[in-house]
Amino acid sequence: MARAIAFQSTYFRLVLNITVETINVSKSQATWSADGSHIPDINPHTKAKHQILETYLENLICTLYGKGRHGQTTFTFVDGFCGGGMYYDQDNKTEWQGSPLRIIEAIRAGYKKSKRQYDLNVKFIFIDNKREHLACLKNYSMPKAGLGELVNGQPHEFKGEVGKLVEECEFICGEFENLVNEVIFKIDIRKGHSFFFLDPFGWTDVSMQSIRKINNLKRSEILYTYMINYIKRFVCDRDGKDKDTFNRILDAEEYYQFDNFNTFNRIGGQCYLRNESMRLFRDKGKAKYVFTFSMIPRGDVSVLYYLMHLSQKLTALEVIKESFWQENNLDYQYYFELYGHGFRTADFYEENQKELKFDITKNSEYFCLEKLDSHLGNIIRNNQDGIIFHELCHQTMERNPASKEHYTSYINLLRNEKEIEIWRNGEIVKGRKVDLYKSDIIKLTKYKQLLIF
Numbered sequence: 039m040a041r042a043i044a045f046q047s048t049y050f051r052l053v054l055n056i057t058v059e060t061i062n063v064s065k066s067q068a069t070w071s072a073d074g075s076h077i078p079d080i081n082p083h084t085k086a087k088h089q090i091l092e093t094y095l096e097n098l099i100c101t102l103y104g105k106g107r108h109g110q111t112t113f114t115f116v117d118g119f120c121g122g123g124m125y126y127d128q129d130n131k132t133e134w135q136g137s138p139l140r141i142i143e144a145i146r147a148g149y150k151k152s153k154r155q156y157d158l159n160v161k162f163i164f165i166d167n168k169r170e171h172l173a174c175l176k177n178y179s180m181p182k183a184g185l186g187e188l189v190n191g192q193p194h195e196f197k198g199e200v201g202k203l204v205e206e207c208e209f210i211c212g213e214f215e216n217l218v219n220e221v222i223f224k225i226d227i228r229k230g231h232s233f234f235f236l237d238p239f240g241w242t243d244v245s246m247q248s249i250r251k252i253n254n255l256k257r258s259e260i261l262y263t264y265m266i267n268y269i270k271r272f273v274c275d276r277d278g279k280d281k282d283t284f285n286r287i288l289d290a291e292e293y294y295q296f297d298n299f300n301t302f303n304r305i306g307g308q309c310y311l312r313n314e315s316m317r318l319f320r321d322k323g324k325a326k327y328v329f330t331f332s333m334i335p336r337g338d339v340s341v342l343y344y345l346m347h348l349s350q351k352l353t354a355l356e357v358i359k360e361s362f363w364q365e366n367n368l369d370y371q372y373y374f375e376l377y378g379h380g381f382r383t384a385d386f387y388e389e390n391q392k393e394l395k396f397d398i399t400k401n402s403e404y405f406c407l408e409k410l411d412s413h414l415g416n417i418i419r420n421n422q423d424g425i426i427f428h429e430l431c432h433q434t435m436e437r438n439p440a441s442k443e444h445y446t447s448y449i450n451l452l453r454n455e456k457e458i459e460i461w462r463n464g465e466i467v468k469g470r471k472v473d474l475y476k477s478d479i480i481k482l483t484k485y486k487q488l489l490i491f
């Protein structure tokens with residue numbers, strides 16, 4: 039009970055900050071001392087965020103490095119607001135690792151799982167504008183997690199069963215916005231795949247211009263904490279100073295043209311905010327695919343922040359959906375044509391829950407297939423000459439909760455019912471279950487075409 043009150047008061051403080059503070063919301067934010075004698079308490083939302091981050095990165099490595107004949111071998115991971123690396127979990131009375139440690143460990147886990155013979159080359163760039171936070175990461179958190187040897191900035195070999203993983207950490211103290219060009223330049227020279235975890239305290243620390251620059255890299259992705267709760271407060275404040283600053287930093291002049299503040303806490307208002315955010319990041323941030331996780335605190339129906347995943351490749355979107363579709367516990371979103379997965383964090387369900395458990399229902403699988411039928415089915419039926427599988431995924435992936443596995447099952451189902459054929463290299467594919475290739479063509483069977491006309 040005491041814990042519940044403690045949490046509520048933290049949460050209340052947070053709400054108060056939103057109202058009292060305008061742009062700089064950093065006063066009650068997490069701080070680390072250089073020697074690790076002071077580390078912040080972890081909250082449920084940050085735990086959920088960490089879980090998403092590490093699960094996704096492990097799966098990403100398995101997919102890009104571990105699959106295919108010769109996968110991607112060079113990666114750069116940038117934690118642009120890395121913090122001190124360790125938290126204290128009051129519920130379990132233990133320490134809880136922060137994003138920099140989790141990123142390194144997720145890559146190791148993905149690498150081990152992949153069991154490939156060729157080497158994997160990884161660079162981690164950790165940025166923070168507070169010298170003490172970086173000092174805590176290097177002197178306290180990394181050694182405590184058994185990663186002490188990586189703090190010297192040199193390449194180190196981590197042995198797997200077969201190949202080797204070369205890891206190198208760079209630590210940079212400074213404002214992310216001032217460092218983004220330098221980091222992009224380094225990645226451009228290294229080549230390979232890059233992933234940016236951008237987890238600032240508020241919305242002023244990352245500009246749309248920087249998002250655009252990162253998305254202009256050939257193979258880049260961003261996972262970004264977008265504090266929507268702060269934003270909705272002044273969306274209606276047409277002439278306010280904050281609004282001007284917001285528009286300038288995020289290029290958002292033509293977005294969020296919404297008048298009725300009172301409806302924000304209803305589903306319609308939530309849908310509007312989410313879809314406008316996605317439109318903004320697609321158009322102005324030049325992200326080809328946008329996917330969101332909604333973070334909703336206990337006792338609330340509105341979103342505190344979105345964890346936005348921005349990517350240029352369909353594969354990244356497929357991996358993110360595959361990794362989390364089961365944990366999506368807000369299937370109402372898809373009823374309202376909202377994209378992305380929703381998370382109610384652990385505290386929503388139960389106090390003192392030891393680990394995050396989500397409300398997974400059988401319902402979501404059924405719902406997912408039903409949604410797929412209306413999305414995919416209609417497109418297939420409206421393309422008399424057939425549609426390439428990759429194009430089908432491109433058009434629909436963001437709009438339903440289904441994973442690639444669901445797509446495959448659904449298309450095989452249509453095939454078994456003789457509604458469609460799958461064409462590859464000019465011939466109909468035979469066999470009981472078809473593993474689809476990107477270039478496969480899905481065509482209505484002649485009989486079905488006749489029925490339609």
Ligand SMILES: C[S@@+](CC[C@H](N)C(=O)[O-])C[C@H]1O[C@@H](n2cnc3c(N)ncnc32)[C@H](O)[C@@H]1O
Pocket residue numbers: 068084118119120121122123135136137138165166167168171212213214215237238239243
């Ligand atoms: C939310 S905390 C990061 C938590 C960390 N990502 C984790 O999950 O463990 C944000 C961090 O960003 C740093 N920071 C704030 N503004 C910054 C800026 N403009 N550039 C770089 N770092 C900044 C803060 O000092 C703080 O350590």
